[in-house]
Amino acid sequence: MLNFFLDVIMVCVIGCVLIYALPTLWSYLESTETKQDRTIFALTDDGWRIALHNYAPRGPRIGKPVILCHGIAGNRFMFDLNNAPSLADYLRSQNRDVWVAELRGSGCSGRPGILLSDNPLNWSFDDHLDYDVEAIIRNVINETGADSVHWVGHSMGGMLIEAYISRKKSSGVASAVALGSPTDFTGMQTHQFRHVLKIGAVLKVIPFNPMILLIKCFFPILRFCPGLLSTLFCSENIEWWVIRKISAIGIEPVSSSALWSDMARFLSEGKFAGPSGRPYLQGIEESKTPLLAISGAKDIMAPQKAVLSVCEASADGCVRESVILGKQTGLEQDYGHVDLLLGKRAREEVFPIIEKWLARWDSVISQKCIGTQN
Numbered sequence: 001m002l003n004f005f006l007d008v009i010m011v012c013v014i015g016c017v018l019i020y021a022l023p024t025l026w027s028y029l030e031s032t033e034t035k036q037d038r039t040i041f042a043l044t045d046d047g048w049r050i051a052l053h054n055y056a057p058r059g060p061r062i063g064k065p066v067i068l069c070h071g072i073a074g075n076r077f078m079f080d081l082n083n084a085p086s087l088a089d090y091l092r093s094q095n096r097d098v099w100v101a102e103l104r105g106s107g108c109s110g111r112p113g114i115l116l117s118d119n120p121l122n123w124s125f126d127d128h129l130d131y132d133v134e135a136i137i138r139n140v141i142n143e144t145g146a147d148s149v150h151w152v153g154h155s156m157g158g159m160l161i162e163a164y165i166s167r168k169k170s171s172g173v174a175s176a177v178a179l180g181s182p183t184d185f186t187g188m189q190t191h192q193f194r195h196v197l198k199i200g201a202v203l204k205v206i207p208f209n210p211m212i213l214l215i216k217c218f219f220p221i222l223r224f225c226p227g228l229l230s231t232l233f234c235s236e237n238i239e240w241w242v243i244r245k246i247s248a249i250g251i252e253p254v255s256s257s258a259l260w261s262d263m264a265r266f267l268s269e270g271k272f273a274g275p276s277g278r279p280y281l282q283g284i285e286e287s288k289t290p291l292l293a294i295s296g297a298k299d300i301m302a303p304q305k306a307v308l309s310v311c312e313a314s315a316d317g318c319v320r321e322s323v324i325l326g327k328q329t330g331l332e333q334d335y336g337h338v339d340l341l342l343g344k345r346a347r348e349e350v351f352p353i354i355e356k357w358l359a360r361w362d363s364v365i366s367q368k369c370i371g372t373q374n
Contacts (some may be wrong), residue, residue, distance in 0.1 A: 001293040006035055028107050031249060032077075032081070032082040032245070032249065033082065033087060034053065034076055034077065034080040034082075034086070034100075035080055035082075035088075036053035036054055036055055036076075036080070036100065037054055037055060037056045037088075038053075038054050038056075039051055039052065039053050039054070039108060040052050040054065040135055040139070040143065041109075042105070042138070042139035043135065044131040044132060044134070044135040045131055046127070046131050047133070048104045048109070048110045048131065048132070049109055049110040050101065050102065050103065050104065050109050050110070050132055050135055050136060050139075051076075051101070051102040051107055051108035051109040052100070052101055052102075052136065052139060052140065052143075053076055053080075053088075053099065053100040053102070053108075053297055054097070054098070054099055054103075054143075055080075055088045055089065055091070055092040055097075055098035055099075055100070056092070056097060057092060057094075057095040057096055057097055058092065058093070058095065058330040059095045060095060060184075061095060061096070061097050062094065062095040062096055062358060062359075063096060063150075063358060063362035064094050064146050064147075064148060064149055064150050064153060064174050064358075064360075064362055065096075065097045065098075065099060065140050065141075065144045065146050065149045065150070066091055066097065066098050066099065066149065066150045066151075066358060067099045067100075067136060067137070067149050067150065067151045067152070067156075068087060068088060068091075068098065068099070068100045068101065068152050068153075068157075069101045069103070069133075069136070069138055069151065069152070069153040069154070069157030069158075069160065070101075070102070070103070070106065070154055070155070070156075070157050071154050071155025071156040071157050071158075071163070071180075071181075072155065072156040072255065072259065072260075072263065073106075073155075073251050073252045073255045074106065074154070074155070074156075074157075074250060074251065074252070075102050075107035075249075075250060075251075076100045076102050076107050076108075076250060077107075077245075077246060077250035078246070078250055078338075078341055078342070079100050079154075079248055079341065080100065080156060081242065081245060081246060081250065081342060083271070084088060084239075084242050084245075084246075084342050085341070085342055085343065085344075085346040085347040085351070086347075087152070087341055087346075087351055087354070088100050089334060090347055090355075091351070091354075091355065091358075095179055096355075096358070097144060099136075099149075101132075101136045103128055103132050103157075104123055104127065104128065104131075104132055105121075105123060105252065105254070105255055106252050106255075107252075111252075111254075112254060121254070121256055121257070122256055122257070122258050123256045123258060123259060124256070124258040124259055124261075124262055125156075125159075125160075125259060125262040125263075125274075126262075126274060126275075128156075128160055128259075129160055129163055129164060129280075132160075133160050133161070133164050137149055137151075137171075137172045137173065138172075139321075141172055144222065147175060148172050148173060149172060150172040150173070150174055150175050150176070150177070150358050150361070151173050151175075151176045151177070152176075152177040152179070152340055152354060152358075153176070153177070153178055153179070153181060154179045154180060154181070154340065155179070155181055155301070155302065155337065156181070157178075157179070157181070158176075158177070158178025158179055158180070158181025158293075159181045159182070159183060159272070159280075161173065161176045161178065162176065162178055162181065162183055162280070162281060162284065162291065163272075163280035163281065163366055165284065165287045165289040165291070166280060166281045166282060166283045166284035166287055167283055168287075169286075171287075171289060172360075173289050174290075174361050174362070175272065175289065175290040175291070175292070175357065175358065175360075175361035176290070176291045176292070177291075177292045177294065177354055177357060177358075178291065178292070178293050178294065178307070178310070179294045179340045179341070180294070180295065180296055180299050180301065180302040180307060180337050180340050180349075181268060181293070181302060181307060182266075182272075182301075182303070182306035182307055183272045183281055183306065183307070183310045184186070184271075184272065184304040184306045184309035184310075184318040185266045185267055185269070185270045185271060185272060185306060186271070186305075186306075187270070187305070188267055188270070188303065217317060225339050228251070229243065230300060230336075231300050231301055231337070232301060232336065232337050232338050233272045233336045233337065233338050233339055234296065234298045234299075234333065234334055234335055234336030234339050234343070235336075236333060236334075237335060237336065237339045237343040237344055237345075238334040238336075238338070238339040238342055238343050238344060239344065241341050243356060246338065246342060281310065284310070286306050287318065288318050289318070290318065290319040290320075290321075290322070290357075290360075290361050291310065291311070291319070291320050292321050292322070292323065292354075292357045293307050293308050293310055293311055293320070293321070293322045293323070294307075294322070294323045294325060294340065294350075294353070294354075295307040295308055295325065295368075296323060296324075296325050296326065296334070296335030296336050296337060296338050296339070296340050297321070297323050297326020297327065297328055297329070297335060298326065298334040298335065298338070299322055299335065299336050299337045299340070300337070301336075301337040302337060304324060307322075308324075321357075323326045323353060325340065325349065325350060328359045331345070331349050332345055332349070333345065334349070
């Protein structure tokens with residue numbers, strides 16, 4: 001009996017080692033560099049280091065600095081993957097001063113390990129909102145001397161800025177763009193998201209989402225899992241090598257279970273609200289920050305209704321606009337979730353829409369006061 005238990009323990013140990021080692025191996029084999037000019041670090045009020053990668057304009061700077069922010073479990077490669085469409089590089093080519101932010105736990109920012117780490121593995125959506133966003137905006141304004149910034153967020157990166165401008169009168173944000181960012185979770189309890197709801201109990205015990213780690217373990221065979229891929233990509237609109245590479249290096253293997261529990265709560269309750277029940281978008285109808293919501297026509301992760309409902313709340317004199325990207329609006333392909341940034345024609349079809357929006361609001365003057373509460 002003792003030998004049996006020892007064998008079980010040994011198998012478990014070997015399994016854990018493989019689950020941890022395989023993503024590291026794939027990341028090493030697919031490794032590449034991003035093309036930023038420099039990287040600085042912002043310190044949040046709760047002590048985390050946040051990486052800010054600067055893509056300096058090649059000529060005289062045009063307009064306000066632009067912050068690019070990834071979604072849950074993402075990192076800087078979403079905006080600058082070698083040989084793929086790069087929003088950071090595109091905006092830099094338009095002589096914009098671009099800052100790619102990596103939230104806590106991602107990329108070059110402070111990040112935890114699975115076993116031993118100086119950083120706790122228990123941050124939440126509120127930690128990103130209350131600390132990371134604040135530090136990112138404050139540091140970019142201090143570095144550039146600008147009075148305000150533009151914020152372009154993908155997925156959760158857009159959800160964060162929508163929540164931020166809802167609660168801040170003097171936000172330091174001249175305009176915001178949210179790509180594939182759901183804020184209305186009514187009716188999203190579909191089969192694609194059942195796995196998030198099912199692992200709720202597991203997340204209370206394990207400090208990270210095990211499904212992300214398992215996906216990264218087996219990413220070489222993702223090509224043969226069309227159901228999984230369809231949730232993140234519109235396969236006709238993205239190259240397989242991009243899927244392979246972004247799965248290996250653009251998705252963080254370890255992300256806080258508290259953050260994933262927040263996402264599970266949004267889905268189960270059908271609303272975008274904090275643990276207290278207070279809606280994150282409470283107050284957005286009073287926000288004067290112009291907002292563009294972009295939705296992919298075939299984005300399963302963030303359906304059109306979930307993304308575009310934010311435009312229904314609008315203050316007098318403020319602008320809320322929406323764009324659906326797909327064949328129905330005259331584009332060559334329908335867009336999914338990740339191909340909003342990395343699709344075959346994203347540089348020609350998506351990026352110019354963002355640039356046009358930013359140019360429209362470059363003349364907005366915002367107060368330098370950062371962090372004033374409503």
